[in-house]
Amino acid sequence: MDSPKRSDAVQNRERILTVALAELIRSAEVPLSTIAKKAGVGQGTFYRHFPTREALVMEVYRYEMSQVAGFAEHLLETRAPDQALREWMSRLAEYAMTKAGLANAIREVSFMRDCQGKSGYAPVIAAAQLLLDANQKAGTIRAGVTTDDFFLATAGIWQIDFNDEWQPRLTWLIDFVMAGLRADAPVRVSALR
Numbered sequence: 730m731d732s733p734k735r736s737d738a739v740q741n742r743e744r745i746l747t748v749a750l751a752e753l754i755r756s757a758e759v760p761l762s763t764i765a766k767k768a769g770v771g772q773g774t775f776y777r778h779f780p781t782r783e784a785l786v787m788e789v790y791r792y793e794m795s796q797v798a799g800f801a802e803h804l805l806e807t808r809a810p811d812q813a814l815r816e817w818m819s820r821l822a823e824y825a826m827t828k829a830g831l832a833n834a835i836r837e838v839s840f841m842r843d844c845q846g847k848s849g850y851a852p853v854i855a856a857a858q859l860l861l862d863a864n865q866k867a868g869t870i871r872a873g874v875t876t877d878d879f880f881l882a883t884a885g886i887w888q889i890d891f892n893d894e895w896q897p898r899l900t901w902l903i904d905f906v907m908a909g910l911r912a913d914a915p916v917r918v919s920a921l922r
Contacts, residue, residue, distance in 0.1 A: 742778050744768040746792050749785055761785065797824045798852035801860050811869040811907070814860045818903050821853070822886050870910040882906050 748768040752759040761782060765775035779785035800820050804813035857876045864870040885902050889895050908914060 738778075741768070741770050741774055745770060745775060745778055745785075746789055749789050750793065753786065753789060793824060794852050797821060798856040801856035805859065805863055809869075810860070810863040810867045814864055814870075814910075815903055815907055817856070817860055818883060818886070818906065819899065821883070822889070822899050822903075864910075868912050871912050871914065874910060879910075882909060 745764065745768045749764050752764050752767065761775065761779075762772065764785070765772055768775070779788065797820060801813070801817050804816050807813075808816065854876050857879050861870065861874055861876065861879060865872055865874070883902075883906055885905075886899065889898055889902070
């Protein structure tokens with residue numbers, strides 16, 4: 730039987746992940762020793778948690794995905810379902826900016842392991858489903874919207890140039906998607922379904 734991790738080990742791991750996220754956004758080539766030093770841990774502690782660059786980058790990726798997914802539950806506890814969905818889309822866009830910064834680092838290690846498939850996105854897909862279900866139950870969005878529909882409808886978010894003045898464009902896209910999802914929006918029959 731495994732013993733629970735000591736609280737200082739958990740704190741060290743969290744600090745490493747936080748620093749790694751900030752540093753990897755700046756440069757995919759940041760030395761691991763720099764991350765360890767900025768996190769305030771020794772090399773031995775660092776490598777016990779993350780024996781390779783691949784392990785660190787993939788854990789940062791998983792950590793960020795779980796943070797975005799967990800935010801959906803928090804929003805549903807504190808907001809109306811449609812407001813929760815809207816705020817979550819905005820958070821997902823913020824994640825896209827972070828992921829764009831991590832893209833080079835992820836590319837460098839992804840050839841070693843298939844982490845880019847849908848299974849890596851499972852927490853985010855489940856969070857979207859949770860939000861869609863809550864909205865359908867509340868009658869705020871049309872029935873039958875799937876997570877595939879949702880992610881196709883929000884695909885424009887990933888096309889935004891986050892180096893420009895992106896916030897007004899993002900707000901407009903989220904308004905556009907929410908208008909299309911609303912339960913009272915006109916429905917067009919399509920041969921695609």
